Amino acid sequence: MQGYGDTGGETNTPEAAAVESTAYHAVLNVPCDKDGKPVPSNASPAVAEAHNNWAPFKDRITFETAEFLYKEEQMSQTKISKLMDLWAASLLEHGGTPPFSFHAKMYETIDSIVVGEVPWQTFSVKYAGEVPDGVTPSWMLADYEIHYRNPDLIARQRLDNSSFKDGFDPISRRDFDCNKDRIYNDFMSGNWAWTQADLLAKYPNNKGAMVVPGFWKRQNHGFRCNGPK
Numbered sequence: 001m002q003g004y005g006d007t008g009g010e011t012n013t014p015e016a017a018a019v020e021s022t023a024y025h026a027v028l029n030v031p032c033d034k035d036g037k038p039v040p041s042n043a044s045p046a047v048a049e050a051h052n053n054w055a056p057f058k059d060r061i062t063f064e065t066a067e068f069l070y071k072e073e074q075m076s077q078t079k080i081s082k083l084m085d086l087w088a089a090s091l092l093e094h095g096g097t098p099p100f101s102f103h104a105k106m107y108e109t110i111d112s113i114v115v116g117e118v119p120w121q122t123f124s125v126k127y128a129g130e131v132p133d134g135v136t137p138s139w140m141l142a143d144y145e146i147h148y149r150n151p152d153l154i155a156r157q158r159l160d161n162s163s164f165k166d167g168f169d170p171i172s173r174r175d176f177d178c179n180k181d182r183i184y185n186d187f188m189s190g191n192w193a194w195t196q197a198d199l200l201a202k203y204p205n206n207k208g209a210m211v212v213p214g215f216w217k218r219q220n221h222g223f224r225c226n227g228p229k
Helices: 060-072 077-094 103-111 151-160 191-201
Strands: 021-024 120-126 143-149 173-176 223-226
Touching: 060 103, 077 103, 143 151
Parallel strands: none
Antiparallel strands: 021 173, 120 143, 143 223
């Protein structure tokens, strides 16, 4: 018995047409270095810059101290500051200093880490409209902290990660089949991406630029609001 929508094991999904030729956007299809300067098409890949493995920490001791106190022991702010005071006192006669002057300096350094994650930032918002007569709802009087990560920095970090170099097409393009008919395979082969490339191409300084559409999904770990329930 064949039910509604049952094709008896066969599928009516048409096969995707084979791409016979591709036209990349002429202005944006220009290899550039990190400063946006064009480089020859046969140039060797740039050598990744060497970074201090402990940055933004001063050295290994500073990093491991922060890792131990923050991650392993999860020590309170008051105790961290007291420990740094004692550490400083023990080094005073030798002219030395502890890894951090107090807890806030350690947190500030941890928050400035750019390898792996974009740091969180925070701002406060509060209702600024008219307040009704009588009992004022608590949410109108409360301050709300918004925690977020800079979308621009997130996009830059992803583009700077060589692990993704073969995971996406960085140039707007047009694909064609054997009959010279247009094929739409993915986002960068669509009309919108090409139109955005045309808009960038109007300005000479954008030669070799890249169309970077941002698709942001609201998730609890990406956008957090602290306030009254």
